[in-house]
Amino acid sequence: MTFSSWTLKDSKQAQLCIMRNTMACWICWQCQEGCVPAVFLALKNCCLMPENLQKNWLREFYQVVHAHKPHFMALHCQEFGGKNYEASMSHVDKFVKELLSSDAMKDYNRARVYLDENYKSQEHFTALGSFYFLHESLKNIYQFDFKAKKYKKVTGKEIYSDTLESTPMLEKEKFPQDYFPECKWSRKGFIRTRWCITDCAFDLVNIHLFHDASNLIAWETSPSVYSGIRHKALGYVLDRIIDQRFEKVSYFVFGDFNFRLDAKAVVETLCAKATMQTIRAADTNEVVKLIFRESDNDRKVMLQLEKKLFDYFNQDVFRDNNGTALLEFDRELSVFKDRLYELDISFPPSYPYSEDSSQGRQYMNTRCPAWCDRILMSHSAKELILKSENDEKIVIYDHIGPNVCMGDHKPVFLSFRIAAGAGKPIANVHKCCVVQ
DSSP: OOBBOOOOSOTTOEEEEEEEOSSOEEEEEEEOTTSOOOEEEEEEEOOOOOHHHHHHHHHHHHHHHHHHOEEEEEEEEESTTOSSHHHHHHHHHHHHHHHHHOGGGBTEEEEEEEEOOOTTOTTTOOOOEEEEEEETTOOOEEEEETTTTEEEEOOSEEEEOSOGGGOTTOEEEEOOGGGSTTOTTOOOEEEEEEEEETTEEEEEEEEEOOOOSOHHHHHHSSSOHHHHHHHHHHHHHHHHHTSTTSOOOEEEEEEEOOOOOOHHHHHHHHTTTEEEEEEEOTTTOOEEEEEEEESSGGGOEEEEEETTEEEESOTHHHHGGGGGGGGGGOOGGGGGTTTOBOOOOOSOOOBOBOOOTTOTTOBOSSSOOBOOEEEEEOHHHHTTBOOOSSSOOOOEEEESOTTSOOSSSOOEEEEEEBOTTOSOBOTTTTTTOEEO
């Protein structure tokens, strides 16, 4: 397999990108003279897409890669292969082959790919996939061996799949079943890798947290019971990556957090002047539907709410000014403000978009739109980001494919530069590296 190439205008300038969406998410890391080489981190939730949507996604992805020209690129995937993994294996193989052999990726002469394909193991299967690409101009980059507790120089291209539990270059865990007992077979979990570029080390964590199983249950309390489940799982991950087993380094956590807006507060705001009708099942008396109608205006229906239905009459509220009026209801991250940092959001909710190829800006009426796909970092990682000293926009946190159907999640990316000497250097890293 070969990668496609471009010519960097200045070999002393590099860029890093992290991209994520429950289709994809990535980070773009730029460097100037004397800076750490460019790193690009990306992630994507890969629920199986029709071939035309996959082409859309790859085209938009390649365009952004070409625009940012990263030196180190990481693509994190969730639900890799979709819900029916066994039937989707051929599509997974095709996607991986396309990504590795694309003309747009030719200048990346080293790669590491980790795919959790062991779908027969309910105990361990996470459906996560992590891709890492290194530009040919990047000279010194090392990956941490968690078993040997040594950094190893990265050379060549390698793909690991099936049983990742025995792969020493990463840590992978699936959340315990009792974290989300409603789901008989959850695939939620995380994969962690550690990298060192010119003595600056950092962790990259691919994560997939639990979803809202029912809009009706999410609406009952503020915050919802599902928010508490995600809080517990994310807290577990953060405790795990800073425990005493290894030296602490800066970290980036990016993936499908499934963060949702506070449903009760959103509904009360959107339907403040509406009256509510409750519909119950005849046999169980269980609430199965809520209908909110305007008090006047011929009692026009404003919102219909069911377990998997969130049908609001005016989707523009989620798109106007990129939906920023709703950010006050995006509260789940506030619990971790002392441990995690996120740049200001200026793009519309990333989920749930229509999968109709002609409706690139339309949301499905299954869930309340929310910023599920995020790029978070430790406060020490925040200090790696170079601040602009002029009007040049060097830090960008945005989504891609705003008008194109990319699947039910829009990719999100973070682009920034790292200054020389940033980060915590790893003592004697070259002395402990095993060259492969």
